[in-house]
Amino acid sequence: MSGLSLAPQLKRNAQALEGAAVKGRSLWDDARRRLFRNRAAVASMILLGLFLLAAIVGPWLTPDHFDTINKNDVWDPPLTNGHLLGTDSLGRDLLARVLVGLRVSLAIGVVATAVSLVIGVTWGATAGFLGGAVDELMMRFVDVLYTLPFIFFVILLMVTFGRHFLLIFLAIGCVEWLTMSRIVRGQTLSLKQKEFVEAARAAGLSTPAIIGRHIVPNLLGPVVVYATLTIPGVILLESFLSFLGMGVQEPLTSLGTLISNGAEEMDLAPWLLIFPSLVMVLTLAAFNFIGDGLRDAIDPKDR
């Protein structure tokens, strides 16, 4: 009797297992599901998507180029003379400038983070995988760099090599890789000793295959999370540099440069401070919400 009533249940389980064999719900599927349930993260992704689109396409669509000087339209408030967000002290259209600034800031954020990612992952994975004295030496070096006052070195780098656009990427990327290398090393160390790696080795998989199939995919989670949280940090750092007069140079602009110029003229033209600040704060907040959401999604036990 009981066997009869259990049968459908068993059958369903068997079907479920069969289904799992055909198409499993991987860790990443689970993570995606959790991420999309996080409302703040989803809203941030939509906003950031729009910003990204605006930053890429926007500068071509504005009637005025970002460095077009209109002598008759100096300090126009928003919504006058066809300037949606007003104009600055040279009569340049603020909307066009904000879009270009957003483009530059996002580019710096993404590229510098990519630089830090490459250095950090290589360094951390090498140290973690080789272990022993090499690991000790490499991580001591990171410890030493960790205690340095970053900002001073970025300033020195900018002073030494000039304010070239590409150098800002490199300078910031070069100081932002430390945490990444620590995270990656820690992960590699613990992954190396996991049973599934041992099982893979016992099954006769080669070392590159183990790294490719088992180590890297498991490394990806924390790396993605931390990279997402690095981008706003980089954007903020660049804006600090711009504020101190060492970032992107005129007429090209970044959000930081726009804000710092806007702050000087806020009595006369408050919109020059308000709009770039708003875009900057929304961008940084969006990255932070996505990063937090990703962390919760990929590693739920962290919470």
Place this chain on the structure above:
Amino acid sequence: MLRFFLRRLLVAIPTLFLVITAAFFMMRAAPGSPFETSRKLPPEILAHVEAKFGMNRPLVVQYVSYLGGVAHGDFGPSLKYQDKSVLEIVREGFPTSLKIGLAALVLASLVGVTLGVLAAIRQNHAIDYSVMGVAILGVCIPSFVTAPLLRQVFASQLGWVPTGGLNGPISLVLPVVVLALPQVAIISRLTRAGMIEVLHSNYIRTARAKGLSETTVVFRHALRAALAPLVAYLGPACAGLITGSLVVEKIFNLPGLGKSFVTGALQRDYTLVMGVLILYASLIIALNLAGDMMLAVLDPRVRLS
């Protein structure tokens, strides 16, 4: 314990050495010279000035003699502010920077810990969400946005505090608040995370089970353990405050060291930049060391690793 301390100290010395070396050669590799003015100096005069500061010698010789000077506490003369030594400039600027830095650290700790504890004991309630919202904003709004906005409201319109300059303690209120805000955000997040973890631990359940009041449990038992990550944050906090002071001193026109560093770097005042950098690096290294030590005292597990 002593061995732990000595081992950490042994790392600190090469770190400082590395800072000095890297900064020295980077600064010298920079194009331009401290003696560059709007008018070009005749080569004989330039050679004379360079000889006066010993800059006609090979770079390595200069480096060694600079290291020797630093070891004796001699940071050399400033190359831009004639007749002033680097030590004198540091002595003039550092008290201001130190004052706002310390005040900001105290303010940020008090507010940050209070907010973090409130958020943790009301996890996933309105208080928690609003504290975390404030924390995200605190991290996302750069100090060069908050500074002009606060100055506009409290100095220009309400007239409660001066707009800038060093003029009694009241003139330091806004700089301290601006400097503290990002740290409040980070500290409240750290406290909240620490508290939530601790509140779920067994000994807290025991404390509750034996009938202690919730106040005693939270403040006597949980808070002490939850503050450990904060101690470790001392060094990074100091670094953050120094970074912030570069901006705050510029906006509020305060005669601090951050300003000296930025103008010094832009004007190639080699000795001044080196002096400020060495001071700040030592400060951060010392605080990191102090943080590690305090953590080791609080948590024996740290000593063993």
